Amino acid sequence: xxxxxxxxxFLLAGNMHAQAIKNQDIACLKQAFSAKSKPRLAAQFSxxxxxxxxxxxxxxxxxxxxxxxxxxxxxxxxxxxxxxSEYGLEAVKKLGLVRGVVCTFDRLSRCNxxxxxxxxxDQERRVLKDPVGW
Amino acid sequence: MTQKLLFFLCWxxxxxxxxxxxxxxxxxxxxxxxxxEDRSLALKTYQRVLFFSGDRYRDECRSQLAALxxxxxxxxxxxxxxxxxxxxxxxxxxxxxxxxxxxxxxxLQNQYKKAILELLSLPKNLPEPWVSRxxxxxxAAHFGIHEFDLARIDLLPLIxxxxxxxRASFERLMRQAEQVSRKSPKIARTxxxxxxxxxxxxxxxxxxxxxxxxxxxxxxVWFINTGVAYTFVEAAMTVAPWIFRYYGGGIRHAGEIVDIxxxxxxxxxxxxxxxxxxxxxx
Numbered sequence: 106x107x108x109x110x111x112x113x114x115f116l117l118a119g120n121m122h123a124q125a126i127k128n129q130d131i132a133c134l135k136q137a138f139s140a141k142s143k144p145r146l147a148a149q150f151s152x153x154x155x156x157x158x159x160x161x162x163x164x165x166x167x168x169x170x171x172x173x174x175x176x177x178x179x180x181x182x183x184x185x186x187x188x189x190s191e192y193g194l195e196a197v198k199k200l201g202l203v204r205g206v207v208c209t210f211d212r213l214s215r216c217n218x219x220x221x222x223x224x225x226x227d228q229e230r231r232v233l234k235d236p237v238g239w
Numbered sequence: 240m241t242q243k244l245l246f247f248l249c250w251x252x253x254x255x256x257x258x259x260x261x262x263x264x265x266x267x268x269x270x271x272x273x274x275x276e277d278r279s280l281a282l283k284t285y286q287r288v289l290f291f292s293g294d295r296y297r298d299e300c301r302s303q304l305a306a307l308x309x310x311x312x313x314x315x316x317x318x319x320x321x322x323x324x325x326x327x328x329x330x331x332x333x334x335x336x337x338x339x340x341x342x343x344x345x346x347l348q349n350q351y352k353k354a355i356l357e358l359l360s361l362p363k364n365l366p367e368p369w370v371s372r373x374x375x376x377x378x379a380a381h382f383g384i385h386e387f388d389l390a391r392i393d394l395l396p397l398i399x400x401x402x403x404x405x406r407a408s409f410e411r412l413m414r415q416a417e418q419v420s421r422k423s424p425k426i427a428r429t430x431x432x433x434x435x436x437x438x439x440x441x442x443x444x445x446x447x448x449x450x451x452x453x454x455x456x457x458x459x460v461w462f463i464n465t466g467v468a469y470t471f472v473e474a475a476m477t478v479a480p481w482i483f484r485y486y487g488g489g490i491r492h493a494g495e496i497v498d499i500x501x502x503x504x505x506x507x508x509x510x511x512x513x514x515x516x517x518x519x520x521x
Contacts, residue, residue, distance in 0.1 A: 130372055130375055131375075131517040133343040134346065134376075134513055135510060136347065137347045137379070178451055178488045180485070181484055
Protein backbone atom coordinates (compact mmCIF):
# COMPACT_ATOMS: atom_id res chain seq x y z
CA UNK A 106 0.00 0.00 0.00
CA UNK A 107 2.81 2.39 0.92
CA UNK A 108 4.53 1.69 -2.36
CA UNK A 109 1.34 2.28 -4.33
CA UNK A 110 0.84 5.64 -2.72
CA UNK A 111 4.46 6.46 -3.30
CA UNK A 112 4.42 5.61 -7.00
CA UNK A 113 1.04 7.18 -7.55
CA UNK A 114 2.34 10.35 -6.05
CA PHE A 115 5.49 10.05 -8.17
CA LEU A 116 3.72 9.55 -11.42
CA LEU A 117 0.47 11.42 -11.15
CA ALA A 118 1.62 14.61 -9.51
CA GLY A 119 2.96 16.93 -12.15
CA ASN A 120 4.93 19.73 -10.56
CA MET A 121 6.38 18.75 -7.25
CA HIS A 122 8.55 20.71 -4.92
CA ALA A 123 12.09 19.47 -4.54
CA GLN A 124 11.71 18.86 -0.80
CA ALA A 125 8.52 16.81 -1.30
CA ILE A 126 10.28 14.64 -3.87
CA LYS A 127 13.06 13.97 -1.43
CA ASN A 128 10.72 12.76 1.29
CA GLN A 129 9.03 10.34 -1.08
CA ASP A 130 12.34 9.06 -2.36
CA ILE A 131 13.49 8.49 1.18
CA ALA A 132 10.29 6.54 1.90
CA CYS A 133 11.00 4.38 -1.15
CA LEU A 134 14.60 3.73 -0.14
CA LYS A 135 13.59 2.98 3.44
CA GLN A 136 11.28 0.33 2.07
CA ALA A 137 14.05 -1.05 -0.17
CA PHE A 138 16.53 -1.19 2.72
CA SER A 139 14.07 -2.37 5.37
CA ALA A 140 15.06 -5.38 7.43
CA LYS A 141 13.77 -8.63 6.02
CA SER A 142 11.38 -10.06 8.56
CA LYS A 143 11.97 -13.69 9.37
CA PRO A 144 8.78 -15.68 10.03
CA ARG A 145 8.52 -17.51 13.34
CA LEU A 146 9.30 -21.22 13.21
CA ALA A 147 5.80 -22.21 14.28
CA ALA A 148 4.36 -20.02 11.54
CA GLN A 149 6.62 -21.67 8.95
CA PHE A 150 5.25 -25.11 9.80
CA SER A 151 1.49 -24.80 9.89
CA UNK A 152 1.22 -28.46 10.90
CA UNK A 153 2.38 -27.55 14.41
CA UNK A 154 -0.46 -25.08 14.91
CA UNK A 155 -3.52 -27.30 15.04
CA UNK A 156 -3.23 -29.78 17.94
CA UNK A 157 -6.55 -31.33 19.01
CA UNK A 158 -5.02 -33.55 21.74
CA UNK A 159 -2.08 -33.64 24.18
CA UNK A 160 -0.13 -36.20 22.18
CA UNK A 161 -0.08 -34.02 19.09
CA UNK A 162 0.81 -31.04 21.26
CA UNK A 163 3.85 -32.91 22.65
CA UNK A 164 4.98 -34.06 19.20
CA UNK A 165 4.58 -30.57 17.76
CA UNK A 166 6.72 -29.24 20.64
CA UNK A 167 9.38 -31.89 20.06
CA UNK A 168 9.38 -31.09 16.36
CA UNK A 169 9.85 -27.36 17.01
CA UNK A 170 12.61 -28.10 19.55
CA UNK A 171 14.41 -30.27 17.00
CA UNK A 172 13.97 -27.66 14.26
CA UNK A 173 15.26 -24.86 16.52
CA UNK A 174 18.24 -26.49 18.19
CA UNK A 175 19.38 -29.40 16.01
CA UNK A 176 18.23 -28.75 12.46
CA UNK A 177 19.71 -25.23 12.46
CA UNK A 178 23.18 -26.67 13.21
CA UNK A 179 22.99 -29.60 10.84
CA UNK A 180 25.36 -29.91 7.89
CA UNK A 181 23.22 -32.35 5.92
CA UNK A 182 19.97 -31.90 4.07
CA UNK A 183 17.24 -34.51 3.96
CA UNK A 184 16.88 -36.23 0.57
CA UNK A 185 13.11 -35.98 0.70
CA UNK A 186 10.26 -33.54 0.79
CA UNK A 187 8.70 -33.35 3.34
CA UNK A 188 11.88 -33.69 5.41
CA UNK A 189 12.11 -36.59 7.87
CA SER A 190 11.14 -34.46 10.87
CA GLU A 191 8.16 -32.96 9.05
CA TYR A 192 7.23 -36.44 7.83
CA GLY A 193 7.41 -37.78 11.40
CA LEU A 194 5.11 -35.11 12.77
CA GLU A 195 2.67 -35.45 9.89
CA ALA A 196 2.66 -39.24 10.19
CA VAL A 197 1.90 -39.15 13.93
CA LYS A 198 -0.81 -36.57 13.37
CA LYS A 199 -2.44 -38.37 10.46
CA LEU A 200 -1.91 -42.03 11.31
CA GLY A 201 -1.73 -42.01 15.09
CA LEU A 202 1.17 -42.81 17.43
CA VAL A 203 1.94 -46.46 16.53
CA ARG A 204 1.57 -46.30 12.76
CA GLY A 205 3.13 -42.83 12.70
CA VAL A 206 6.25 -43.97 14.58
CA VAL A 207 6.57 -47.09 12.38
CA CYS A 208 6.28 -44.96 9.23
CA THR A 209 8.85 -42.50 10.58
CA PHE A 210 11.39 -45.27 11.27
CA ASP A 211 10.73 -46.65 7.80
CA ARG A 212 11.36 -43.20 6.34
CA LEU A 213 14.58 -42.70 8.37
CA SER A 214 15.87 -46.02 7.06
CA ARG A 215 15.20 -44.88 3.50
CA CYS A 216 16.72 -41.41 3.86
CA ASN A 217 20.11 -42.15 2.30
CA UNK A 218 19.78 -41.11 -1.34
CA UNK A 219 20.77 -44.59 -2.59
CA UNK A 220 17.55 -45.25 -4.55
CA UNK A 221 16.46 -42.04 -6.23
CA UNK A 222 14.92 -43.99 -9.13
CA UNK A 223 12.10 -45.13 -6.83
CA UNK A 224 10.79 -41.62 -6.23
CA UNK A 225 9.45 -38.68 -8.15
CA UNK A 226 11.60 -35.57 -8.13
CA ASP A 227 10.27 -32.33 -6.66
CA GLN A 228 11.52 -29.98 -9.38
CA GLU A 229 11.13 -26.85 -7.29
CA ARG A 230 13.10 -28.07 -4.27
CA ARG A 231 15.36 -30.50 -6.13
CA VAL A 232 14.65 -33.33 -3.68
CA LEU A 233 12.70 -36.58 -3.83
CA LYS A 234 8.99 -36.61 -3.16
CA ASP A 235 7.84 -38.92 -0.40
CA PRO A 236 4.52 -37.88 1.17
CA VAL A 237 3.00 -39.58 4.19
CA GLY A 238 1.20 -42.78 3.21
CA TRP A 239 0.48 -46.16 4.68
CA MET B 240 -42.85 -17.73 -39.44
CA THR B 241 -44.54 -15.07 -37.31
CA GLN B 242 -42.62 -16.31 -34.29
CA LYS B 243 -39.31 -16.08 -36.17
CA LEU B 244 -40.13 -12.58 -37.35
CA LEU B 245 -41.08 -11.53 -33.82
CA PHE B 246 -37.85 -13.00 -32.44
CA PHE B 247 -35.81 -11.21 -35.11
CA LEU B 248 -37.50 -7.87 -34.35
CA CYS B 249 -36.93 -8.30 -30.61
CA TRP B 250 -33.27 -9.21 -31.19
CA UNK B 251 -32.63 -6.33 -33.57
CA UNK B 252 -34.27 -3.80 -31.21
CA UNK B 253 -32.26 -5.13 -28.23
CA UNK B 254 -29.00 -5.01 -30.15
CA UNK B 255 -29.78 -1.46 -31.18
CA UNK B 256 -30.13 -0.28 -27.59
CA UNK B 257 -27.34 -2.29 -26.02
CA UNK B 258 -23.89 -0.79 -26.29
CA UNK B 259 -20.60 -2.18 -24.98
CA UNK B 260 -18.62 -0.40 -22.27
CA UNK B 261 -16.47 2.29 -23.83
CA UNK B 262 -12.77 2.67 -23.11
CA UNK B 263 -13.46 5.83 -21.08
CA UNK B 264 -16.02 3.96 -18.97
CA UNK B 265 -13.57 1.11 -18.46
CA UNK B 266 -10.96 3.60 -17.33
CA UNK B 267 -13.37 5.10 -14.82
CA UNK B 268 -14.17 1.61 -13.57
CA UNK B 269 -10.45 0.80 -13.27
CA UNK B 270 -9.84 4.02 -11.29
CA UNK B 271 -12.70 3.11 -8.97
CA UNK B 272 -11.38 -0.42 -8.49
CA UNK B 273 -7.88 0.90 -7.75
CA UNK B 274 -9.25 2.52 -4.60
CA UNK B 275 -10.76 -0.72 -3.26
CA GLU B 276 -9.07 -3.42 -1.18
CA ASP B 277 -8.88 -6.02 -3.96
CA ARG B 278 -7.01 -4.39 -6.81
CA SER B 279 -6.76 -7.40 -9.10
CA LEU B 280 -9.79 -6.25 -11.08
CA ALA B 281 -8.27 -2.78 -11.46
CA LEU B 282 -5.12 -4.39 -12.80
CA LYS B 283 -7.03 -6.40 -15.43
CA THR B 284 -9.14 -3.41 -16.42
CA TYR B 285 -6.14 -1.13 -16.83
CA GLN B 286 -4.52 -3.76 -19.02
CA ARG B 287 -7.68 -3.91 -21.14
CA VAL B 288 -7.82 -0.13 -21.41
CA LEU B 289 -4.15 -0.03 -22.36
CA PHE B 290 -4.75 -2.60 -25.09
CA PHE B 291 -7.84 -0.95 -26.60
CA SER B 292 -7.16 2.75 -26.09
CA GLY B 293 -4.02 3.04 -28.19
CA ASP B 294 -2.03 6.11 -27.18
CA ARG B 295 -4.92 7.96 -25.53
CA TYR B 296 -4.66 6.73 -21.93
CA ARG B 297 -1.30 4.99 -22.39
CA ASP B 298 0.75 6.89 -19.83
CA GLU B 299 -1.87 6.77 -17.10
CA CYS B 300 -2.44 3.05 -17.64
CA ARG B 301 1.29 2.27 -17.59
CA SER B 302 1.89 4.28 -14.43
CA GLN B 303 -1.12 2.71 -12.71
CA LEU B 304 -0.10 -0.78 -13.78
CA ALA B 305 3.38 -0.16 -12.36
CA ALA B 306 1.83 0.99 -9.08
CA LEU B 307 -0.56 -1.95 -8.89
CA UNK B 308 2.14 -4.51 -9.61
CA UNK B 309 4.37 -2.87 -7.01
CA UNK B 310 1.50 -3.10 -4.53
CA UNK B 311 1.29 -6.83 -5.18
CA UNK B 312 5.03 -7.18 -4.60
CA UNK B 313 5.70 -7.96 -8.27
CA UNK B 314 8.50 -5.45 -8.61
CA UNK B 315 9.86 -6.92 -11.82
CA UNK B 316 6.59 -6.30 -13.65
CA UNK B 317 6.31 -2.88 -12.03
CA UNK B 318 9.79 -2.04 -13.34
CA UNK B 319 8.72 -3.26 -16.79
CA UNK B 320 5.78 -0.82 -16.88
CA UNK B 321 8.00 1.99 -15.57
CA UNK B 322 10.32 1.19 -18.45
CA UNK B 323 7.45 1.36 -20.95
CA UNK B 324 6.36 4.67 -19.42
CA UNK B 325 9.91 5.98 -19.79
CA UNK B 326 9.84 5.05 -23.48
CA UNK B 327 6.48 6.65 -24.18
CA UNK B 328 6.51 9.71 -21.90
CA UNK B 329 6.10 13.01 -23.72
CA UNK B 330 7.85 15.21 -21.20
CA UNK B 331 11.29 14.97 -19.62
CA UNK B 332 9.74 15.34 -16.20
CA UNK B 333 7.51 12.27 -16.61
CA UNK B 334 10.41 10.35 -18.17
CA UNK B 335 12.64 11.06 -15.19
CA UNK B 336 9.85 10.16 -12.77
CA UNK B 337 9.47 6.84 -14.55
CA UNK B 338 13.21 6.24 -14.40
CA UNK B 339 13.41 6.98 -10.68
CA UNK B 340 10.40 4.74 -10.05
CA UNK B 341 12.08 1.97 -12.03
CA UNK B 342 15.25 2.51 -10.03
CA UNK B 343 13.20 2.17 -6.84
CA UNK B 344 11.71 -1.09 -8.12
CA UNK B 345 15.19 -2.42 -8.93
CA UNK B 346 16.37 -1.50 -5.44
CA LEU B 347 13.42 -3.35 -3.96
CA GLN B 348 14.71 -6.40 -5.82
CA ASN B 349 18.25 -5.76 -4.52
CA GLN B 350 19.43 -5.17 -8.10
CA TYR B 351 21.71 -2.30 -7.21
CA LYS B 352 24.04 -2.59 -10.19
CA LYS B 353 21.15 -2.39 -12.64
CA ALA B 354 19.85 0.63 -10.69
CA ILE B 355 23.25 2.30 -11.11
CA LEU B 356 23.17 1.64 -14.86
CA GLU B 357 19.71 3.22 -15.09
CA LEU B 358 20.81 6.28 -13.13
CA LEU B 359 23.95 6.74 -15.21
CA SER B 360 21.77 6.84 -18.32
CA LEU B 361 20.32 10.16 -17.12
CA PRO B 362 21.69 13.22 -18.95
CA LYS B 363 24.50 15.17 -17.28
CA ASN B 364 22.73 18.54 -17.46
CA LEU B 365 19.83 17.61 -15.17
CA PRO B 366 17.91 20.42 -13.47
CA GLU B 367 18.49 20.80 -9.70
CA PRO B 368 15.75 18.71 -8.02
CA TRP B 369 16.64 15.79 -10.26
CA VAL B 370 20.33 16.04 -9.47
CA SER B 371 19.64 15.60 -5.76
CA ARG B 372 17.41 12.61 -6.43
CA UNK B 373 20.01 11.07 -8.70
CA UNK B 374 22.64 11.50 -6.00
CA UNK B 375 20.35 9.99 -3.39
CA UNK B 376 19.56 6.93 -5.49
CA UNK B 377 23.15 6.52 -6.65
CA UNK B 378 24.34 6.76 -3.06
CA ALA B 379 21.83 4.12 -1.99
CA ALA B 380 22.81 1.82 -4.84
CA HIS B 381 26.52 2.23 -4.10
CA PHE B 382 25.81 1.52 -0.44
CA GLY B 383 23.87 -1.58 -1.56
CA ILE B 384 26.93 -2.95 -3.36
CA HIS B 385 29.17 -1.95 -0.41
CA GLU B 386 30.99 0.80 -2.31
CA PHE B 387 31.05 3.06 0.70
CA ASP B 388 33.49 5.65 -0.67
CA LEU B 389 31.25 6.27 -3.68
CA ALA B 390 28.16 6.29 -1.45
CA ARG B 391 29.85 8.94 0.72
CA ILE B 392 30.61 11.09 -2.36
CA ASP B 393 26.98 10.84 -3.50
CA LEU B 394 25.20 11.29 -0.19
CA LEU B 395 27.31 13.79 1.74
CA PRO B 396 26.38 16.82 -0.46
CA LEU B 397 22.72 16.12 0.41
CA ILE B 398 23.43 17.25 3.98
CA UNK B 399 23.87 21.02 4.24
CA UNK B 400 27.46 22.18 4.82
CA UNK B 401 26.27 24.21 7.85
CA UNK B 402 24.79 21.11 9.46
CA UNK B 403 28.05 20.13 11.17
CA UNK B 404 26.37 17.77 13.59
CA UNK B 405 24.50 15.99 10.79
CA ARG B 406 27.67 15.61 8.76
CA ALA B 407 29.56 14.26 11.74
CA SER B 408 26.78 11.76 12.40
CA PHE B 409 26.83 10.79 8.70
CA GLU B 410 30.59 10.18 8.83
CA ARG B 411 30.22 8.11 12.00
CA LEU B 412 27.54 5.96 10.35
CA MET B 413 29.65 5.48 7.23
CA ARG B 414 32.59 4.36 9.36
CA GLN B 415 30.25 1.97 11.16
CA ALA B 416 29.12 0.57 7.81
CA GLU B 417 32.73 0.06 6.72
CA GLN B 418 33.47 -1.68 10.00
CA VAL B 419 30.45 -3.99 9.63
CA SER B 420 31.32 -4.83 6.03
CA ARG B 421 34.82 -5.91 7.05
CA LYS B 422 33.41 -8.95 8.90
CA SER B 423 34.56 -11.93 6.92
CA PRO B 424 32.79 -15.30 6.51
CA LYS B 425 36.22 -16.92 6.14
CA ILE B 426 37.28 -15.71 9.59
CA ALA B 427 33.97 -16.93 11.05
CA ARG B 428 34.45 -20.38 9.51
CA THR B 429 38.04 -20.54 10.77
CA UNK B 430 36.96 -19.56 14.28
CA UNK B 431 34.22 -22.20 14.26
CA UNK B 432 36.78 -24.72 13.02
CA UNK B 433 38.99 -23.96 16.02
CA UNK B 434 36.18 -23.68 18.58
CA UNK B 435 32.57 -24.59 17.68
CA UNK B 436 30.31 -21.58 18.10
CA UNK B 437 33.16 -19.02 18.03
CA UNK B 438 32.34 -18.01 14.44
CA UNK B 439 28.72 -17.40 15.40
CA UNK B 440 29.85 -15.22 18.34
CA UNK B 441 32.13 -13.31 15.96
CA UNK B 442 29.15 -12.74 13.69
CA UNK B 443 27.14 -11.45 16.65
CA UNK B 444 24.69 -14.36 16.79
CA UNK B 445 24.83 -15.32 20.46
CA UNK B 446 21.88 -17.75 20.35
CA UNK B 447 23.35 -19.82 17.52
CA UNK B 448 26.81 -19.66 19.10
CA UNK B 449 25.57 -21.07 22.40
CA UNK B 450 23.49 -23.64 20.52
CA UNK B 451 26.49 -24.80 18.49
CA UNK B 452 28.87 -24.98 21.45
CA UNK B 453 26.34 -26.94 23.57
CA UNK B 454 25.50 -29.36 20.79
CA UNK B 455 29.15 -30.06 20.02
CA UNK B 456 29.94 -30.46 23.73
CA UNK B 457 27.05 -32.93 23.98
CA UNK B 458 28.41 -34.92 21.04
CA UNK B 459 31.91 -34.89 22.51
CA VAL B 460 30.65 -36.16 25.89
CA TRP B 461 28.68 -38.87 24.10
CA PHE B 462 31.83 -39.85 22.18
CA ILE B 463 33.96 -40.08 25.34
CA ASN B 464 31.27 -42.00 27.23
CA THR B 465 30.88 -44.49 24.39
CA GLY B 466 34.66 -44.83 24.11
CA VAL B 467 35.04 -45.48 27.83
CA ALA B 468 32.06 -47.83 28.02
CA TYR B 469 32.99 -49.79 24.87
CA THR B 470 36.01 -48.98 22.69
CA PHE B 471 37.05 -45.80 20.91
CA VAL B 472 36.81 -47.61 17.57
CA GLU B 473 33.14 -48.27 18.28
CA ALA B 474 32.70 -44.70 19.47
CA ALA B 475 34.24 -43.45 16.24
CA MET B 476 31.92 -45.65 14.20
CA THR B 477 28.74 -44.61 16.00
CA VAL B 478 29.20 -41.07 17.28
CA ALA B 479 31.78 -39.59 14.88
CA PRO B 480 29.27 -39.20 11.99
CA TRP B 481 27.04 -37.16 14.31
CA ILE B 482 30.00 -35.07 15.47
CA PHE B 483 31.01 -34.28 11.90
CA ARG B 484 27.42 -33.48 11.05
CA TYR B 485 27.03 -30.81 13.71
CA TYR B 486 30.68 -29.69 13.83
CA GLY B 487 30.75 -29.31 10.02
CA GLY B 488 27.31 -27.70 10.10
CA GLY B 489 28.52 -25.16 12.65
CA ILE B 490 31.47 -24.22 10.43
CA ARG B 491 29.29 -23.85 7.34
CA HIS B 492 26.55 -21.92 9.13
CA ALA B 493 29.06 -19.54 10.74
CA GLY B 494 29.97 -18.20 7.28
CA GLU B 495 26.33 -17.89 6.27
CA ILE B 496 25.42 -16.14 9.51
CA VAL B 497 28.16 -13.54 8.97
CA ASP B 498 26.68 -12.68 5.57
CA ILE B 499 23.13 -12.48 6.92
CA UNK B 500 24.04 -10.45 9.99
CA UNK B 501 26.25 -8.15 7.94
CA UNK B 502 23.38 -7.43 5.55
CA UNK B 503 20.96 -6.87 8.46
CA UNK B 504 23.30 -4.40 10.16
CA UNK B 505 24.13 -2.55 6.96
CA UNK B 506 20.42 -2.13 6.33
CA UNK B 507 19.99 -0.70 9.83
CA UNK B 508 22.90 1.68 9.30
CA UNK B 509 21.46 2.81 5.99
CA UNK B 510 18.08 3.50 7.62
CA UNK B 511 19.89 5.82 10.04
CA UNK B 512 21.81 7.41 7.17
CA UNK B 513 18.53 8.08 5.40
CA UNK B 514 17.23 9.79 8.52
CA UNK B 515 20.25 12.09 8.46
CA UNK B 516 19.91 12.78 4.74
CA UNK B 517 16.15 13.25 5.06
CA UNK B 518 16.40 15.94 7.72
CA UNK B 519 15.33 19.28 6.23
CA UNK B 520 18.15 21.61 5.30
CA UNK B 521 18.53 24.60 7.64
